Amino acid sequence: MAAGHLLAGRVAIVSGGGGEIGGAISSLFAHEGAKVFVLDISKEKAQATVDAIAADGGEAMAFSADITDPEQARGAVEACVAHFGKLTNLLNIAAALTPAGSVETLSLEDWNRAFAVNVTGGFLMCKYAIPQMRKAGGGAIVNIASSHAHIGVPKRPAYCASKGAVLQLTKVLAIDHAGDGIRVNSISPGAIDTLRAALQRFPSREAANAAKGPSYLLGRTGQAREIADGALYLCSDLSSFVTGTDLLIDGGYLAFKGSLTHPA
Template structure:
C-alpha cells in the first residue's frame, strides 16, 4: 500500500523545486495535492504534471503572507478534495543579504512575513480541518542555516531557526489532536536556482559539495523522501523534531575531510 493513500496534502511553495518535488512524491504515494504558490503558473505546472502521471492535484495561487489567501486555499482544498490531512510549508522568499545595518526594514519584514508568518497562517487555516479529519501531519521546511549562521544572511538564518522552534510548540499544542509537527532542515540541495547560480550539477558539487561529509550536494528527491516519511504513519511516534537532510553538513565543523585511516 502506498504511504499516503487517502491523504489530502496542502503544499505551500509547491510550485518550487523542493515543494514541487514533495508534491510529486506525495502524489505518487497516493495523496491528493493542493499545490499552493504565489506563482499560479508554477503551481498549475506542478499540478498538471501530477495529473498527467495519474495523480490528483489542483494549483492554487496563494501568497502565504496574506491571511485571506491562506484561508481561501484551505476552503478551496476542502471543496475540491473533502478534507485536509497534511500540510507542508515549503515557500520561502529570497532574502537580501547584508548585516543588520544594511538590510532595509521592509526587506526584513518581508522575509519574516513569507518565511515565518506564512507558516503560522497556513497552519492557522488548515489545522481545524486536519483535526476534523482525525489528525495528520505538518511538515515545515527549515534549513541547515537555521542551525548555524552565515555572514550576512541575518534574515534567512533567523527565520529558519524560528521555524524550528515554532514547530516544536505546534507539536506540543496539537499532539492531543493526533497532529504531528516536524521540520526538515535541508543542507545544500541542487535546485533550479542553484543550478542557475553554479552552472551545472558538477560545478555545484565542486563548489558546495566539497567539504561535505558525503562529498556532494543533495537532491530534491532526497528531501521529498524525508517529507514522505514525516507525513506518513512510518513516523507515527515522531513529533516536535527536526530532520537534517544535509549530508552531514551540520555535524561536520572541520575544514578538511581527511579520513582517519589507521
C-alpha cells in the same frame, strides 16, 4: 516506478508547491496516493507541478495564493477542503528570496519579507489548516527550516533568524496539537541542487554544485527528491512516533563543518 500507497486517503496542501523542493514533494506525495493541493504565489509554477502529477496518473489541484495574506491563506485552505473534502497534511515549503547583506546593508523591507513568508506564512497556514486537520481526525505537518537554522552564516541574518524561528514554531505546534492527533516536524535541508540556491552566489547550478559539494561528508549537494523522501517519512505512518523534531537532511554538512573548526 510503480505507484505506492503510503499516503492513500490523505489530502495534502504543499505551499511553494511550484518550486523545486515543493514540486518534488507534491509529485512524490501524489505518487504515494495523496491528493495534493499545490499552492504557490505563481499560478504557472503550481500548474506545471500539477501537470507533471497528472502525467504520472496522480490527482492534484493548482492554486495561486500569497501565504503572507491571511485572507488568501484562509481561502486556500477552504478551497482545498471544498475540492478534496478534507485536509490531513500541510507542508510549509514556500520561502522568500532574500539578498545577502549584513544588518547594516539589508533593507528593512527584505528583512520583513523573509519573516512574512518564512515564518508568518507558515503560522497562517497552520492557523487555518489545523481546525480542518482536527476535523479529519488528525494528520501531520512538515515545516521546511534549513541547515542555516542551526548555524550562523555570514550575511544571511534574515534567512538564518527566520529559519531558526521555524524550528521553535514547530516544537510549540507539536506540543499544542499532539492531543488533536496532529504530528508536527521540520526538515532542515543542506544545500540542495535547485536554481534558487545556485543563483544566489553562483552563475549556474553546475558551478554551485562544484563549489558546495566538497563541504559535504557525502561529497555532493542534495537532490530535491531526497528532501521529498524525508517529507514522505514524516507524513506517513512510518513516523507514527515522531513529533516535535527536526530531520537534518544535509549530507553530513553540520557534522563536517563542526570538525573544520577543531583540528585533530
